[in-house]
Amino acid sequence: MCFLSPLFLSGLVLLGLPLWLHLLRQYRRNPQPFSSVMxxxxxxxxxxxxRRLRYITLLLLRLALLALLLLSFANPxxxxxxxxxxxxxxxxxxxxxxxxxxxxNELDQAKNEAMRVLRGLSGGDIGQILALDSRVESLAGPExxxxxxxxxxxxxxxxxxxxxxxxxxxxxxxxxxxTGMQLDIHLFSDMQQTSMPAxxxxxxxxxxxxxxxxxxxxxxxxxxxxxxxxxSPHVYDVKRTQLTTTVTGWQTGEATRKxxxxxxGRLLGTKSVTVPPGGRAQAQFLAFDVPYxxxxxxxxxxxxxxxxxxxxxxxxxxxxxxRRVLFLYAxxxxxxxxxxxxAIDSATDTGxxxxxxxLEQAAGKDFSKYAFVVLNDAGGLNDKTxxxxxxxxxxxxxxxxxxxxxxxxxxxxxxxxxRTSDDRTIQGIGFIDSQHSALAGAGxxxxxxxxxxxRITPKADAHVLARVSDGSPLLVEERMGEGRTLTFTSTIDNxxxxxxxxxxxxxxxxxxxxxxxxxxxxPSSVAAGTAVPLRQTRNEGxxxxxxxxxxxxxxxxxxxxxxxxxxxxxxxxxxxxxxxxQRQLVAVHxxxxxxxxxxVPNDTLDLWRNTGSATVExxxxxxxxxxxxFSLWRYFMILxxxxxxxxxxxxxxxxxxxxxxx
Amino acid sequence: xxxxxQNRLLDPSILAQISNLELIAKTVVDGFVSGxxxxxxxxxxxxFAEYRAYTPGDDLRHVDWNVYARTEKxxxxxxxGETNTTVMVLLxxxxxxxxxxxxxxxxxxxKILGASLVYLAHLQRDGTGLITFADDVTNxxxxxxxxxxxxxxxxxxxxxxxxKRTEFARPFFELQRVMRRRxxxxxxxxxxxDPETVIKTVEPLRYRGNEVxxxxxxDAREVEPVLDGPVLLLDMETDEAIETSADYAKTExxxxxxxxxxxxxSKAQSAGLGYFLLRTDKPLDxxxxxxxxxxxxxx
Numbered sequence: 001m002c003f004l005s006p007l008f009l010s011g012l013v014l015l016g017l018p019l020w021l022h023l024l025r026q027y028r029r030n031p032q033p034f035s036s037v038m039x040x041x042x043x044x045x046x047x048x049x050x051r052r053l054r055y056i057t058l059l060l061l062r063l064a065l066l067a068l069l070l071l072s073f074a075n076p077x078x079x080x081x082x083x084x085x086x087x088x089x090x091x092x093x094x095x096x097x098x099x100x101x102x103x104x105n106e107l108d109q110a111k112n113e114a115m116r117v118l119r120g121l122s123g124g125d126i127g128q129i130l131a132l133d134s135r136v137e138s139l140a141g142p143e144x145x146x147x148x149x150x151x152x153x154x155x156x157x158x159x160x161x162x163x164x165x166x167x168x169x170x171x172x173x174x175x176x177x178x179t180g181m182q183l184d185i186h187l188f189s190d191m192q193q194t195s196m197p198a199x200x201x202x203x204x205x206x207x208x209x210x211x212x213x214x215x216x217x218x219x220x221x222x223x224x225x226x227x228x229x230x231x232s233p234h235v236y237d238v239k240r241t242q243l244t245t246t247v248t249g250w251q252t253g254e255a256t257r258k259x260x261x262x263x264x265g266r267l268l269g270t271k272s273v274t275v276p277p278g279g280r281a282q283a284q285f286l287a288f289d290v291p292y293x294x295x296x297x298x299x300x301x302x303x304x305x306x307x308x309x310x311x312x313x314x315x316x317x318x319x320x321x322x323r324r325v326l327f328l329y330a331x332x333x334x335x336x337x338x339x340x341x342x343a344i345d346s347a348t349d350t351g352x353x354x355x356x357x358x359l360e361q362a363a364g365k366d367f368s369k370y371a372f373v374v375l376n377d378a379g380g381l382n383d384k385t386x387x388x389x390x391x392x393x394x395x396x397x398x399x400x401x402x403x404x405x406x407x408x409x410x411x412x413x414x415x416x417x418x419r420t421s422d423d424r425t426i427q428g429i430g431f432i433d434s435q436h437s438a439l440a441g442a443g444x445x446x447x448x449x450x451x452x453x454x455r456i457t458p459k460a461d462a463h464v465l466a467r468v469s470d471g472s473p474l475l476v477e478e479r480m481g482e483g484r485t486l487t488f489t490s491t492i493d494n495x496x497x498x499x500x501x502x503x504x505x506x507x508x509x510x511x512x513x514x515x516x517x518x519x520x521x522x523p524s525s526v527a528a529g530t531a532v533p534l535r536q537t538r539n540e541g542x543x544x545x546x547x548x549x550x551x552x553x554x555x556x557x558x559x560x561x562x563x564x565x566x567x568x569x570x571x572x573x574x575x576x577x578x579x580x581x582q583r584q585l586v587a588v589h590x591x592x593x594x595x596x597x598x599x600v601p602n603d604t605l606d607l608w609r610n611t612g613s614a615t616v617e618x619x620x621x622x623x624x625x626x627x628x629x630f631s632l633w634r635y636f637m638i639l640x641x642x643x644x645x646x647x648x649x650x651x652x653x654x655x656x657x658x659x660x661x662x
Numbered sequence: 663x664x665x666x667x668q669n670r671l672l673d674p675s676i677l678a679q680i681s682n683l684e685l686i687a688k689t690v691v692d693g694f695v696s697g698x699x700x701x702x703x704x705x706x707x708x709x710f711a712e713y714r715a716y717t718p719g720d721d722l723r724h725v726d727w728n729v730y731a732r733t734e735k736x737x738x739x740x741x742x743g744e745t746n747t748t749v750m751v752l753l754x755x756x757x758x759x760x761x762x763x764x765x766x767x768x769x770x771x772x773k774i775l776g777a778s779l780v781y782l783a784h785l786q787r788d789g790t791g792l793i794t795f796a797d798d799v800t801n802x803x804x805x806x807x808x809x810x811x812x813x814x815x816x817x818x819x820x821x822x823x824x825x826k827r828t829e830f831a832r833p834f835f836e837l838q839r840v841m842r843r844r845x846x847x848x849x850x851x852x853x854x855x856d857p858e859t860v861i862k863t864v865e866p867l868r869y870r871g872n873e874v875x876x877x878x879x880x881d882a883r884e885v886e887p888v889l890d891g892p893v894l895l896l897d898m899e900t901d902e903a904i905e906t907s908a909d910y911a912k913t914e915x916x917x918x919x920x921x922x923x924x925x926x927x928s929k930a931q932s933a934g935l936g937y938f939l940l941r942t943d944k945p946l947d948x949x950x951x952x953x954x955x956x957x958x959x960x961x
Contacts, residue, residue, distance in 0.1 A: 031896040031903050035761035035768070035884055036854040039918040040895060043907040 001632065004075035011070045018062040058654055061647040068643060072636040079630070090142050090181040091121060092172065093149070094130040096189030097156050098163035099528070099594035101216075103190070103223075103307045107158050109216040110188035114153050117186055117214070118146055126181075129153055132189070133161040134529045134591075136171035142179060160309075160528035160571040162591035163189065165608075166197030169205060176208045182613070183209040190217040191600045194593040205612030213605055217597075222252040224275060225310035225595035226259075229299050233524040235290045235319040236351040243285040245299045245313070249275045250596045257301040259283045263317070264295050294318040294585035296573050297524070310595040314573060315524035316587040320351065323371035323517060327356045328378060330406060336376050336493040339500055343509035352513050359385070371517035372398035377491065378414045379406030390415055394481030396581055398516035403454035404491045413456055415485055416478060420454040427453065427468040436465050438477065438486060438515040443504035450474075452496035454489040482535070482579060486512055518582060525587040531565040532586060535579035547575040549588075674774075674942060678765035683820045684813075687777035690946055691785070713737040719809035748805045748845030749783040749790045750837060751776045753819065756796040756828035757898040758854050763883040764943050771942040772850045772879050773819050775949055779848055780815040782950065789845075792818045795833035796825025802836060805845070827899050828855060830863040837867065844871040848953070853878050854899070857925040865933050875936035875956055878926055882943045885919055887911040 003009065034040075093114045101107040118127065128141030129152040140152035168187070176183050185205075189195070191213065197203065205211060224247060231243035247257050254277050261268045268288045273281035300312040325344065329337045337356035344354040352371055359378055362385050367373055373389065375381070378401075393399055393415065401414055408422035429445040450468055458464055458476045465486075466475040476487045490496045492509070499505050526532075534544035543561050546554040549572025555563060568574055568588045576584045716725060716736030724738045753776050759769040766774075776792070783790040784807075791805030792815050803811075803818045828851070837847065847867055853860055853876070860876075867874050889908040896903050906915075923939060930937035938952045 031894040033761070033898050034895040035758035035852060035881070035898055037895050037897045037900075037902055037904045038854055039915055039922065040904050040906050041910060041914070042904055043892075043910040 001076050001078050003071075004077060004631075006074055008070055008073040008075075011073075012067065014070070015063055015066055018059055018066065058647065058650045061643055061650060065640060065643040065647055068636050068640045072633050072640060076632040076636065077630055078632060088126065088181050090175075090179060090183050091125055091127045092130060092175070092183050092185045093118065093127060093153065094132050094136075094168055094172075094185060094187045094189075095153065095156055096132045096163050096187070096195075097158050098133045098192075098195070099158065099160050099309065099590040100163070100190055100192055100307065100597065102158045102309050103217060103221060103597065106190050106217040107156070110214070111153050111156060113214050113216065114186065114188050115150060118149055118153070121146065128175075130168070130171070131156050132168050132187075133159045133163050134167065135161075135164075136168055142181070159569060160588070160590040161569065162529075162593045163192065163195040164197065165195045166199075166202040169197075169203050172209055173204075173206055176206060181208075185209055185211045185612075186214060187211065188214045188216060190597070191215050191605065192594065192596065193598045193600050194596050196600055196604070200607070203608050203611060205608075207613050209612040211609045211612050213609070215599070219599055220251055221306055221597040222249070223307050223310070223595055223597050224249045224252060224255065224257060224301060224305055225307070225592060226299050226301055226313035227280065227592050227595070229297075229313045229315045229525060231297075231315060231317060231524050232349060233315075233317055234351050235317055236322050236349070238289055238319070239287055240349070241286065241288050241290055243288065243297075243299075243315075244282055245285075246280050246282050247273055247275050247301055248280045248592075248595070249278055251278060251598060253277045257281070257303075260300050260302070261285045261288065261297070262300070263288070263290065263297045290317055290319040292319045292321075294583075296585070296587065307595065307597075309571070310590060310592065313525065314571065314587040314589050316573065316585045317524060318585065322351045322353045324353050324355045324369070325372055325374060325513060325517070326365070326367065326370040327354050327374040327376060328359045328362050329356060329376045330359050330378060330380060333377060333404075333406070335495070336402065336404075336491055339493045340374060340376075340509060343500075343506050344513060346506060347510040347513075350510055350513055350517075352517060364388075367392035367397060368395075370397075372400065372513070374400045374402065375414055376402045377404030377406045379404075379408075379410035381414045386414060390480070393483035393485060396482040398483050398518070399485045400512060400516060401485055401487045402492055403456070403487065403489045404496060405452065408452075408454050413454070413487060415480070416459070416487065418456050418459065420456045420489075423453045423455040423472065424451070425453075425470065426451055427470055427472075429466065429474070430469040430471060431464075431467040433465045436463075436477075438512050439465055439475070439508070440511060442508040442511050445499075445502070445504050445508075448497065448499050448502050448504065450490050450497040450499075452490065456487070456489060484516070486516060525589050526568060527591045528569055528571055528588050529567065529591065530588070531567050532574075532576060533565055533578070534563055534576070544579045545577040549573055674764070674766045674771060674945065678770070683773060683777045684781075684816050686774050687781040687816065690774065690778040690950070691781050713739060717809070747783075747786075747788045749779070749788045750805060750845060750847045751779055751790070751792050751815075751819075752833050752837065752847065752849045752851075753792065753794045753822060754796070754828060754849075754851030755794045755800060755822045755825050756851075757824055757826050758828065758852055759879075760824045760898060761852075761881055761884065762942065763881050766942050768852055768879050768881055768942055769822075769824060771940070772877075773822065775877060775879070775940070775946060776819050776848075776850055777816055778946060778950060779953060780812065780819070782953070784812045784815075790815055793833045793836060794818065794822040795829070797827040797829040798825075798832050799836050800825060830855065830860055834863050834867065838870075844873075846873045846875070846956070848875045848877065850877045850879060852880055852884075853926055857922065857929045860926070861929045861933050861935070864935060868934050873936070873956055875938065875953065876926070876930050877949060878923065878937065878939045880923075880939065880941055882941055885916070885923075885941065887915060 095110050095114055097107060101110065121127065124144055126142050126144050127146065127149045129139040129149055131137045131139055139155065140149050172183060172185060227246045227248040229243060229245045235241055243261065245259060247259065249255060252275065254274065256272060256274050259271045259273060269285050271283040273283050275281045295317050297315045297317055298312055304311050327337045327340055334356065341354035341356060344350065344352055359381065363382065367389060375389065389399060399415060403413065403420060405422065407413065408420055411419060413420050427450050429448055432444055433439060434444065453468060453472060455472050458473055459478065461479065463477040464473045465477055468474050474489055478485050492499070494500050544555065544563065545560055546566050548554045549570050554566065568586060571588050571590045574586045574588060576586055713726065714737065716738055720738055725736050726739050729737045753772055755769060759772060760767055762768060780790045780792065787807055789805040789807040790811060792801065792803040793799055794801040801818050801822060803814050849864065864874055889911040892905060892907050894903055894905050927937050936952065936956050938949060940949055
């Protein structure tokens, strides 16, 4: 028997205490009255052999109690052999189902190879099926039922996403940790170079994993693809439509490709380009006709090659009339409207027209007809208009709230009700969040000076996008229900600042306008696997909906009221209706990284294999024995309790005897 | 009365169950007198000596009714033996007298003895008095044979409480003041004092023609102590504590106490004093017989 905390054994010296007490008690008795001690003499028992330990049983019990308690604290244990299961082997089948596996019949080859390996396993071998694209999905196992594993392999279909070996390695490391098993990994893939992570360290497998690579497909495959399509997703003037497409070849020679532009299946134009060997070629389509409304566009090339799926590129475009922006200004303060309208009108591709309107006449106006509302220095905003504006924003609208001297005098920020005060300190720019969509491309406001600002304290959930040099907020975004507001704490004319005199003024006005109108200049097409937002708040009363490329609803009833985002996994067109009522047609294209068929060099694969174990020795299902410490402290504590009970019984008995003898 | 019943009445364990001291005294004396096979009449001598005028409270059985018939005045017959002896009972009530291992403590036993003696003296029409003492006189009842004296004496005995130390000189000084006539002095004590000192204190009384009886009252465990191992003893008078062993109590102590008792006896006898050792576990009749013997011898 050993002890984990042997220091407690030093307390065994305390065993002397009961011994001393018992001897002392024996020796010292209560004085007995006697009539006269004149005939008595002092007599002591000097010899220890005359000292008798009375109540020996009680003494032994107390000694045992103390000793057992100390031994318990010392945490005694014995080493005991236990038959425990050693590390068993798990055979992992990782099958690449990314976009590139559509080439020829590579996925079928991978599945057949996986089946072959699976059938070669012993009856008790435990297996697991993983499907690999941008993420790793476990389809079956770990389990010894090989029929179930086969069935899972059969269900694997190609996706439109790119594969990631880094993601696979991370998932395998987690699997090894959670199962405690040694992994015998079989990877069935075309082993594209583009699937490798940027950092080789992300491919480290660990000592409990052995990697075997089953490469499918040819080592060298020439492939052309429509790599990208660049066009504005919103069209307001058909005379200004413009589309640029790029055709790329990998491991190709020089070739001519015919590019076709179609919209909703209607041919709009064709062009022919010569693609240099392993290079790119671009083509432009100008002033093509786009009817009003959302449309499904496609750019395709011919002739097709071994991977025809990337010879087409989907994009979405919508034509609409320019939307109006309501600019509310206080009477006698139309100067700022002039500046704002001039800025908006100068950007022809925004699809927005500024409509100045006196604030005093805005009561009862239907704000929902406008892309967004600009509330300019509205210190005298009446309650009815304020309520209507709040309701408009709450239901998905947007507003640009400009603060000026009138607002400073009123002491309150319209719509937000935040306190404000006048600040006449001359300041420059201190901070800009240029990564935010509202300020992307707006520059850094260099050399802009502000003579008058409204000093406000934003709410806790507000997002400060820009600050002046003393740290006061300059531009603040707030969410209100399904909508949002941007608050600019200075004027947008040159009365409180010289902002309009600087180059950053126009991009600021245009970008904030785009942001508030929801017409941000995003791509006309997104890659498969991209997530799109469905709602801004957790208001479960508003439902969102997504129709997939096959026209079917992608969300369940519960998801439609709760989901915040949706992953666009398949190539094609998705119709998205957000909880605020906005509808959007989104084009999804396959990840063009998969079009590059270049393979991972063999030496790189060897390096990858070497990050794991060369062999996996443990036999499946073989138990092993190991010596483990078995703690005895519980049993000692049980004895302590028993000794305490018996000691109390004996102690009370002897106490009674002592009382009677006294 | 049968002898066994008579002895039971004098058995201290029986007497301990009776709380009334007067009753105890009567029980003891009646038992003792019955054992002597004497006449139940009061008085021990039947020889007529003289007449005495009747005073309220006197026993009507001793009225000479013939004289009353003739003279219409009551007179008591007095017999030989009814002398004017004064009996003084001196009771030690020091703290050591509170020791006891049986049903009666020494003080209780001494009270019973004293009550029996005063009752017996009362029967014999002796003038009887009482002095209780510890380190000083705690109670003094002047000797008298008048009506109510017995009650006063019994009350004085019953109400006696334990004091602290023992001082023989004080009571005897008081006694010498009040004993104008020769009489009988009974000293009841445990005599935890140097025998020479005790005798020297008591002897002067003897020189004046008084009879003195020393009743040495001891508990059985004082004579034969039994200790269960080493023990710490506390003196009840001096509060002195002393550790001693069972072996010592069994051997050396017994020798010492026996020597002390013997010294008391021999010195008392040498001084012409009566001495009687009384153990609280023994009946009282032997003590009474000793008293009676001395009383008659005086006559």
